[in-house]
Amino acid sequence: MDFSQIAAEGQRFLPYFHTAKKYDILMFMEHKKALHWADQTAEKIIAEWGEKDLYTCASGITPSGTVHVGNFREMISVELVVRALRDRGKNVRFIYSWDDYDVFRKVPLNMPQPELLEKYLRFPITMVPDPWGRDKSYARHHEVDVESVLPQVGIYPEFIYQADRYRAGTYAEGMKRALEMREHLKTILDKYRDEDHKIQGEWWPVAVFCSNCNRDTTEIDGWDGDWGLSYHCDSCGHRETGDLRTLKGAKLVWRVDWPMRWNFEKVDFEPAGKDHHSQGGSFDTSKHVVEEVYGRKPPVTFRYDFIGIKGSPGKMSSSKGKVVDLPDLLRVYQPEIVRYLFAGTRPNTEFVISFDLDVIKIYEDYDRTERIYWGAEKAKDEEVRAREARIYELSQVTKVPSAMPYQVPFRHLCNLLLIHQGDIDKLIATLPALTEEQEKLIRQRAVCAWYWVQECAPEDFRFAVKEPGDKAELTDDEIRAVRSLRDSVVVKLETFADEKMIAEAVYKAAELAGTDPKLLFRASYQALIGKDQGPRLAGFLGAIGKEKVLAILSAY
């Protein structure tokens, strides 16, 4: 692009282009910057590390309890960045670290058999039994819960099990290096501590699970400057001098462990929660450690915020200590929409995941984004269109469907399901012919909608169509209104061109019966569903079906 072109184009965007500063012009020339935060992060990673054959993106947590939506935010944030990198043709390794060699510190409130678990405090969580008896350990149970559900939302990391790594001696070199740099590490960790909190007395960058009783209640007695490490256990009195390469219980303390692994795996990107991301926090000290002790630049990062919950994910889940996890989300939101929630929100902003009436709005928002992507709805401007389209792409579990999905608004879907008492096959039968792909998505959405209606929606949202013969208590006026509706509208329901025509006929029916339309509506809803209100009557009659409505109303 030569300068005259820039100038011409610049005039369009910058009315004051002719007087703009050089800085403004430079900014303008770079204006093709990525719109989505995942793309921006991907570009930052590439800019920071340069062109590489392989980029490593990492995430991980300690499975010391139920892995909740907050933890999930980290996984999906990384996954979105991984996709953005891959979309740029990069080769990416996406690792997820299960820190299952951490100590079992306290028993979470929502665990079964707390007395049993109590006995294993101070053990590594990988050696605590699974209180459900399903998996080989407490840690494994939580890992399996997550690993089995992630594919549903299109997330496929390479899992790394830290207990296995440490016990296999994988990090022996890293531990030795930390011991050599012991004094320097101490200085780094003390940097942001005030006088009262400086490390007191002897400090070791390694800790040991006792080989006799498995607890971490040990103290280091010495290091021989090479591979030999001595310790004793305060619980069982065991004393031992082991070799770092074979001493299975030895591990690095957290703030050294993390940076050591950044170096070991050559991590280029890893976000962290806000608890890690303040000065003196673990990400901050780890940054110093990886540079000064392991000689590697810290990864590109960002801070993600916490997630709040609004409404209840189900009637049964109000027990104490209940945390909301990914399966809870998937019962109410179809997988694309789970991804959409996270892809559509910048990681460093807090947001709430709703299980109440907001669910309807979230579905509507997603549908709108979908229409914009497919050009079925105009976006305000090109920028909005491009951003919405990108969010839509990133929200897909695999790839974008081959044609625009058939949209059934969530609220309408709920009503249809209530009419058909949750029978999805019957519901599908009322829709126009769909492709296999479209039907699959509707079925998925219907399962969520039905769960939501039954478990999360407010009581007055639900209704059930009466069975013929189940007669409502109506006054004479009401009975007259219902008869009028039946005889002047329902009997020729199929002759109306559209819902609007039916609506008109409904009002005409009230007039014929000599009653207020209000009364007719109330009476009709009472007769059909036993409530004072319901979905818009005109469409509702058609949805229930002429035969069934007649069968019900014939009692009057």
Next chain:
RNA sequence: GGGCCGCUAGCUCAGUAGGUAGAGCAACGCCCUUUUAAGGCGUGGGUCACAAGUUCGAAUCUUGUGCGGCUCACCA
């Protein structure tokens, strides 16, 4: 005490290429002789917390102030 984040319409929030302030809901109005839990159209409404600075131009960048929140300094 250190650090971080937020403060935009009545409410919930978009708005991080600096270029005339936006959406949804609420409100108000009009229309379809009819909003009964998927009606349509339209209108009003903001000192973008406050102050100063940079700039031709600031919600946007800088500094300071206020209010609210989070986080670290013990452990991961």
